[in-house]
Amino acid sequence: MAKQVHIRVDDAIYEELSEYSALSGQSMQDCLSVAIRQLLIKNKVETPCKEYSYTFIDLFAGIGGMRIAFERAGGHCVYSNEWNKYSQKTYFANFGEQPDGDITKVNAADIPDHDILVAGFPCQPFSIAGVSKKQSLGRATGFEDKTQGTLFFDVCRILKAKRPKAFMLENVKNLCSHDKGRTFKVIQESLAELNYKIFFRILDGKNYVPQHRERIVIIGFDMERYGKNVEFDFDLTLPEKAPVIRDILEPDVSDKYTLSDKLWAYLQNYAAKHKAAGNGFGYGIAPLDGISRTISARYYKDGSEILIAQEGKNPRRLTPRECARLQGFPDSFKIPVSDTQAYKQFGNSVVVPLMAEVAKLVVKKLEEMDSAMNSHKVEGMVG
Incomplete structure (x- = not known):
């Protein structure tokens, strides 16, 4: 309120x-x-705060899912950026910090030095039109030309200006296939031109939360610092028992989350129409002892992708708190916005425990490489 x-x-x-x-x-x-x-x-x-091994910045921060992940890995956030005012409100309520606004207007030199750049950048259309023309005119076509006009460019210019030891980027699975693979090719080339060794993998959050949610994670390490022979493996530690939908449900839920007769009838008719046409569109009743479909930012519209069956009543939507749990946010996470905004925010967020496991691997790799570099320095001084 x-x-x-x-x-x-x-x-x-x-x-x-x-x-x-x-x-x-x-x-x-x-x-x-x-x-x-x-x-x-x-x-x-x-x-007074404890000593931190690594610092990071949180770009396109949303409500801070990636921040929680890297804090769990022992990192310390020194800068955050998020343009959406409602997400800023949630971020402030939970971290006591107001993220910067429009990233395109931020001078990279003003961003604090950091070890790791973290960004869940939006996947905007990448245009490589005009590159061939520039080449024919003898003009350079580096990453700035390829990515100008996209928010990915802002990630690149900050990497170029601040040269962090590593970065971790997260995006939708379809980034790999967007524009017949050309978009992802531009991304890989742009990061390689900045002298970062790239590793990527499509990861599913279903082992950490009761939701099928595939995302691509891109990790990069500074080759100017660590050389070209960097190796990295997405060797994730899985929980002993994968959670199920029943685990995230609240015991008492308001009737306002139950679908109206009109909406329930519409969803059933819509599903029947597409089933008859051979399409797979329609609502989804989540199995209590299984996992749900992927929650999206459109969940606020009708909740159709993840519905909970109710005895003697129409199905219901998940509550905002249940959506938070579906993404692995702790129950201590504050939700200071309306249900509509909360649905959008959690639908756009990340699976926190999955990202936390990846963050631990990144930090562990940095510790190994920094330790090896320090040992070589000591040996060189002794020699």
């Missing part, structure tokens, strides 16, 4: 605020909310 606070400002401040609101495309209320959060962060009394 949002509380109301009425404030008075003089004419000059009001005019500046009005102008800034128009330029930023945000309401005055949102501008003031961000300013107050920044003020609270700036004046917060810093408490």
Whole structure:
């Protein structure tokens, strides 16, 4: 629930605020909310913190799923960026930090130095049109030309400017096949041109949460620092027992999550129509002792991909807390937004425990390589 606070400002401040609101495309209320959060962060009394082996930045941070993953691996976040105001609100509620806004307007030099760049960048269309023309004119066609206009370019320019030891990128499985594989080829070439050794794998979160959710994870290590012979394996530690849908359900759920007769009838008719046409579209009743389909950002619309059967009643949607559990977020994670926004946020997020396992492998590899480099330095000094 949002509380109301009425404030008075003089004419000059009001005019500046009005102008800034128009330029930023945000309401005055949102501008003031961000300013107050920044003020609270700036004046917060810093408490002594433990030593961290590695620092990381959290780009396209969403609600912080990747941040939790790397914090569990012993990392310390020194910068975050997320443009969506509702996701910013959830991020602030859970981490006490207001992420930066539009990444395209951030000067890479202003981002703190860090060991690991973490980003779940959006998959926008990659255009390589014009590359052949530039080549015919004798112009360079490096990664900036290939990725300009996409948010992936911002990942590249930050990697180029800050040269972290490693990075971890996450995206949808279809990134590999987008535009007949050309998109992923551009990504690989762009990262290789920056002198990073690349490893990637499509991973399914179903062993860590009761959901079939495949995502591509791309790991990179700085070859200028570690050389070209870096090896990395996605040797994940699996839990002894895979969770099932029953494990994430709340005992008492409000009737507001039960589908109306009208919506339930529509979903059944829609499924029947597509089944008759030989298509696989339709709602999904999640098996209590099995796993669900992939939750998506559209879950708020009708919940059709993951429904829970109810005795004597229409099926129901998952609650926002159940969606959080479906993605592996701890129950201590705060949900300060509406159900609609919460569904979008969790549908766009990552499987936290899966990403945490990958994060541990990245940190372990860095520890091994840094230790080996330090040993060589000591031997060189002794020799």
